[in-house]
Amino acid sequence: MSIDERQHARQFVRTFFTTPTAVEGEDDSAKMLRGAIQNRGMEAPDVWVPDNEDATAPSMREEGAENIVEVVSEHGADFPGEIHPRVVWHRDDPGTRHQGLQQIMTIADPEKGAIEHIDGFVIPEVGDIDDWKKADEFLTIVENEYGLEEGSIAMSVIIESGSAELAMEELRNEMGKPSNNLQRLFMLVNGEVDYTKDMRAMTPTGDLPPWAELRHNTSRAASAAGLISVDGPYDEIRDVEGYHERMTENREKGLIGMWALTPGQVVEANKGALPPEDGYWLIEADDREVELREEDGVQVYNGDRISLSETEGGYELTVGNNTVVVDEEELEDEILDLTSYVPSLGDIVDSMEEFEAAKEAGRGAIAMTRSATVSIDGVEVDISSDRMWDEATYQALMVPVSLFQDVYENRPDQHEALAEIYSEDVVERAMEVGN
């Protein structure tokens, strides 16, 4: 198998949800683990990470490892997502690495009954590729010790240093060498808080920098090595809109997975990764894109950045500071240029079916028409755009559909929610497209 074909059960990971493994002062220090593992449907993440590192106080981590074993052995068989505990590790500290090995030994002991439900481990604070290999070697030793198949435990890493960012570029050269088992690699996860510290970066308010280049590099490395990329935590829990904006930006970079700190973020990220339930129109209003509001089948613009009025024999259209006088046909062209459509899953499936039928009938490219009536300042304009679809357009739109299919196949517990969002009919047809 070529290195850039994904080797694991999941082709996509929407959500990476971390939970403290042991909380001091509770009657049951494993209470949060016990709660998290019983989530189902949209509340359950694609990847659940019992976090025996930063989310858990250092003094509680020994107990945390035992808690993972206890909770996973009891409930793991029924958990709908994958389970990847995070253990401690540090590129600059052999003592921490040794503790990481011990935690894995504890958690993976087959007599304790948890490892059969555990898909892999998450290794934080890695450095260059030689450091990744040390973690890989520990997993190989654990597999050997416990009679597990070599390479069967997945390994994911948190990128939180410049050296780890650089190491990602070497994966294609290193994976597959006979002296390591790096094919076990599964997720590359950004850890922007510690990355910021390692880069010695500062913002005036203490907010995290955007790290656009890191996100590109992580996504690229995942693409090149057949892995899955996940972006780091979004601290402002209450800011749901900001969380979605970050996810949209990330998907533009090919970075589909999202860290979730709360069950609320899990729901947002599980749903947000999929195409919307209903399509909608956008209009470029001066320097920003604004969503049009549908009223009785008409797409209404209510802002004041665009104005439109009828004049004798024509129209006057103002966008920002720029005014043009146009006739009806020119007006349609102008509005067409300003607007764009965000298709729903149903829209995407419709178009793909249409294209597949055309292809079967021997046509390689067809025009897809999309029409709307747009209203600005009470003036209505009918627009209609033809977009040429060819194989490349079709392939590009297979990405969200493949994601949907991967979710549907791997998450039976979400079937009901998906049918509720998209309708049974759209779900069924989405599962057929591309086959």
Next chain:
Amino acid sequence: MSIDERQHARQFVRTFFTTPTAVEGEDDSAKMLRGAIQNRGMEAPDVWVPDNEDATAPSMREEGAENIVEVVSEHGADFPGEIHPRVVWHRDDPGTRHQGLQQIMTIADPEKGAIEHIDGFVIPEVGDIDDWKKADEFLTIVENEYGLEEGSIAMSVIIESGSAELAMEELRNEMGKPSNNLQRLFMLVNGEVDYTKDMRAMTPTGDLPPWAELRHNTSRAASAAGLISVDGPYDEIRDVEGYHERMTENREKGLIGMWALTPGQVVEANKGALPPEDGYWLIEADDREVELREEDGVQVYNGDRISLSETEGGYELTVGNNTVVVDEEELEDEILDLTSYVPSLGDIVDSMEEFEAAKEAGRGAIAMTRSATVSIDGVEVDISSDRMWDEATYQALMVPVSLFQDVYENRPDQHEALAEIYSEDVVERAMEVGN
């Protein structure tokens, strides 16, 4: 020769124009090729790419290869640009690679009379550097088979995968090794449609992501290895303004070449890469740069983001939400800070001649003065800026002049159009500068 000195006839490529090689259902399936190869002047690209890959239906590609041979052998001698057919290739599919070899064999057969007019081949969908070497080896074999000089056929690649993006970083280490002929490399071309698919990236509307980092990396690799970088296709054919914006962005990244899908885009990209015919002033109006309109020698601002009025003994200037009360001298400083000048080719040549004369007279740095009268809300302000020119300023402005000179030397068919745009005098002097 050092690896970062460009080894090919062209030092610059403005335009990379693709044409389907065989269209079904036409009397003459080579009709489009026949049309494209007869373009001259601004309608003819610097590099013409008979596209036997994505632009041509798979079932037509055998015929397409023959069409290339036929059309190029007949008209190739007179074509003013370089000719680089694109053949099929895929990093993950040996069958496709074998077809690529066969297509090259067909097209390069010297008995068919096309290869003497063909400068190289474009290889799409490459992966890591070892994959590039396979294509290079095929070209070496073809050269050997047909008695052509080893390394004489140029090779260009389309970057449409994360692995190819990473491979570009290795060129300096790999080119010049005795076991390959990678010195034949000529262009690094972004292919954003398939790159988006390979990165599994998604945008809400289905538009392509901006891929700023990819564009930087391609330009950097070209710079480091003495190659030429070209940006991928711009789908929205009607959006001429957007096409120019993309080119301006690209040139800021050192990415000068531009893919053209239509003869109209060829004209825009041929002209757009060169300095403008007339200089003009820009003003920073709040958060955007706006071009001033010249009226009777005065540079007029007509927007409402900046306002200016005379008050008793001074002026009140408002930019966005920010108002200052200033005297005349301060006003000049404020307006000077807000404005900038985009020089024409003539302006650039004037300044360079002036600097060359100063240098000859033993002065290493001189002040270049630029003056204008700016009018805002009817209030006129005279501004005058002195910009210090030293060797570095001079060298930086040599880039557009070198581009102009490279175009002029290699494209006699554009001499007339250039003289019409810039005047004979400016063209002649532009050819003298820097010598």
Next chain:
Amino acid sequence: MSIDERQHARQFVRTFFTTPTAVEGEDDSAKMLRGAIQNRGMEAPDVWVPDNEDATAPSMREEGAENIVEVVSEHGADFPGEIHPRVVWHRDDPGTRHQGLQQIMTIADPEKGAIEHIDGFVIPEVGDIDDWKKADEFLTIVENEYGLEEGSIAMSVIIESGSAELAMEELRNEMGKPSNNLQRLFMLVNGEVDYTKDMRAMTPTGDLPPWAELRHNTSRAASAAGLISVDGPYDEIRDVEGYHERMTENREKGLIGMWALTPGQVVEANKGALPPEDGYWLIEADDREVELREEDGVQVYNGDRISLSETEGGYELTVGNNTVVVDEEELEDEILDLTSYVPSLGDIVDSMEEFEAAKEAGRGAIAMTRSATVSIDGVEVDISSDRMWDEATYQALMVPVSLFQDVYENRPDQHEALAEIYSEDVVERAMEVGN
């Protein structure tokens, strides 16, 4: 010592100030050197660079090298910053490299008494890593020739080519090899003027492109290899606001050092790198962040992008085009979301002390409260935010504090200025935090 722990006296460099070494036509060609080396306090840079390359005419460079020797031997012992002369070098020109060696030989001659005050040399125009090794080897030879300890002369490079940008990625693999002394590396400095030329990039006005990716890559390489990153010169000397904006952007990338062309820029960059004297509030006004003005303890917004009025039983809040009607509690939430606080050094120290006390008392996370009264259109709103602080928050804010401590320890000549800016009390407490 691990490669990413910084090996030099300074952990941070705020300012990199270049001075011509020999100016023609003056009675004393070393006048500028003599002036610069006598700067003290905020006027003196962390790193002073007698510039025997671009700032000095080629014909004057021999004299320049002698001037460095003369001025540094006389005044170097008292200079409060480090001294790193720049010599000539070029990746593509062995003649220039040989001159570079000769200049170093002249300057480093221990009999001349300057080398004991010189910390290292700055090598411009480097290419790939093998070119860096040539410069390193020359320094080794000079050390050997003059009986200096091998590796004792620091080496810094200017990144002004695509090949040098790529070379930075190899530092972790190359430093520490027995055949070089690259551990002597100290600063990675962007040189955007020549980089722009090497990349063949062009902007319409001739301004420098932003080069966001280069800046990320330099910062990352410095982080990975334990070096210090410095951004290139900012030409528009008069534009102090622009200079600060660039520094803020840079610090977000972990690029803390800043080139200064004038003593004025030295002062701005020395102060600008440190946290502000007084904290202040920001508000997100539509698409931009605006500083609130404090009036009698109230934070006042004066712009017109946000408006607020009381209505019957509630409030109407408009941000840009978006209006919401809210009750008092919702209003507080909305304003809280729009505002953020930029802490002063004193604020940071307060919070860190509070966190340290909490940690000592066995608590791993505490809420830090920040309150303010915000006034918009005369309507006052009391806001209060709780930010959770954990070890990671604490560590992130250690970056500006470590920078402060490094400055304080290495720059006794700035103690007075620092006490004046921040107060003796804050300075003292800032030096205690984290110990």
